Amino acid sequence: MNGDEDPGPEVIEGIRSLHERIDELHRLVTQRLEPEGVHAAGEWVHTGVGTAMHAARAIPAWQRRTQGEQRWPVTLTTGVAIALQFAVPDRLVLVHPYWVLPAVQGVLLIALVMANPRRIDRESKALRLLALTFAALLSLANGWSVARLAIGITEGNTGITPARLLLGGAMIWLTNVVVFALWYWEFDRGGPVARALNVKRYPDFQFVQMVSPPDMVPPDWEPNFVDYLYLALTNAAAFSPTDVMPLSRWAKVAMAAQSLVSIVTVALVVSRAVNILQLSPFLAVFVHTRRSA
Numbered sequence: 396m397n398g399d400e401d402p403g404p405e406v407i408e409g410i411r412s413l414h415e416r417i418d419e420l421h422r423l424v425t426q427r428l429e430p431e432g433v434h435a436a437g438e439w440v441h442t443g444v445g446t447a448m449h450a451a452r453a454i455p456a457w458q459r460r461t462q463g464e465q466r467w468p469v470t471l472t473t474g475v476a477i478a479l480q481f482a483v484p485d486r487l488v489l490v491h492p493y494w495v496l497p498a499v500q501g502v503l504l505i506a507l508v509m510a511n512p513r514r515i516d517r518e519s520k521a522l523r524l525l526a527l528t529f530a531a532l533l534s535l536a537n538g539w540s541v542a543r544l545a546i547g548i549t550e551g552n553t554g555i556t557p558a559r560l561l562l563g564g565a566m567i568w569l570t571n572v573v574v575f576a577l578w579y580w581e582f583d584r585g586g587p588v589a590r591a592l593n594v595k596r597y598p599d600f601q602f603v604q605m606v607s608p609p610d611m612v613p614p615d616w617e618p619n620f621v622d623y624l625y626l627a628l629t630n631a632a633a634f635s636p637t638d639v640m641p642l643s644r645w646a647k648v649a650m651a652a653q654s655l656v657s658i659v660t661v662a663l664v665v666s667r668a669v670n671i672l673q674l675s676p677f678l679a680v681f682v683h684t685r686r687s688a
Contacts, residue, residue, distance in 0.1 A: 408460070457598070457605065457617040463516030463591035464619040469580065470508055472624060473533070476573035477501055480536060482566045484559060486547070489539040496536045503529040515587045523586065530577045537570045541660060548663045564664030568631070568657065575653045576627035580620050582645065590617065599643040600626065631657040 480488075480497045490496050507526055511517050544567060580587065584595045598605065602622060604612045622639075629637040634654045641647040 455605070455609075455612070455617075456615045457590070458593070458596075460593045461591050461615075461617060463514040464587055464617075466508060466511055466513060466515055468624075469515075469577075469620040470504065472573055472620065473504060473529075473577065474501075476533060476570050477504070479566045479570050480540075482562065483540050484563050487540040487543045487563065487567075489536050496532060500529060500532050500536075503532070516591050518588050518592065523588075526581060526586075530574070530581055533570075533577065534574050537567060537574055540567050541571065541656060545659055545663055548667045560664060560667060564660060568660050568664075571653070571656055571660065572627045572631050573624070575631070575649065576620070576624040578649060579626055579646070580623040583618070583623070587620075597642070599641070599646045601640045601642055603638050627653065630654060634658055 477497045477500050481493070483493075485491070485493055488496075503525060507522065507529065510519070510522050510525075540563075544564065579600065583599045584590045584597070589595055600618070600623075602618055604616050604618075626639045629639070630650050630653055634657060636650060641650050
């Protein structure tokens, strides 16, 4: 192994196994020598254990095998995204009745939670396909709403009040944030399970903790869904990367696409709502004049 290469998961597992064997040897030696008042061997074994543990902890958590992140953050966030679809106006919904797609998404989410209720650490092609199907359905529903909203605003026939327009646009924008956070989380280094198993070495996103001094980062830090949600939110709000940098080409394309969708949604919705509010007094005066005539 070259000096500039990071130890792989096999090396970490070997260190852990060595630690367990040394710990057992320490216990046996101590039991044998303590009656005779001899502690040198025990102290030597204890020093060896400390050295092995220090070598294991020196490797950042995101570069070694871990137990997998907790399930509840992504479950709670995607559950909110499903609920937000009920606030979208009917004319912007892909499938009618409006509750069909959210119901299907809810069933898929329940299945994913039942498969990994506590931590996401189970490697399965079926579960992977189920997770990507869930993300695709959520993306399809929200993408259709964005397209219908943009077409309605540009043609001037949204058919809803300024308040409903702003509310619907906000729900679509927030759902878009969750959708892209889900895709970032699902594909960075192969997904949450692949990251926990340390399957891929090179990350697709560079978080601040990855390049910060070791004394400023907890030894067990690794990116989880909350970090990807923050990435999606700041990218949608700033229309560009902030403190998380895309490294791979697909990550750059995805962040650029999210920025474009966010710009279109915010610009069209806000401008249309402001125009409607400005025209409302003039329309009222015009209607009153016509009735008087």
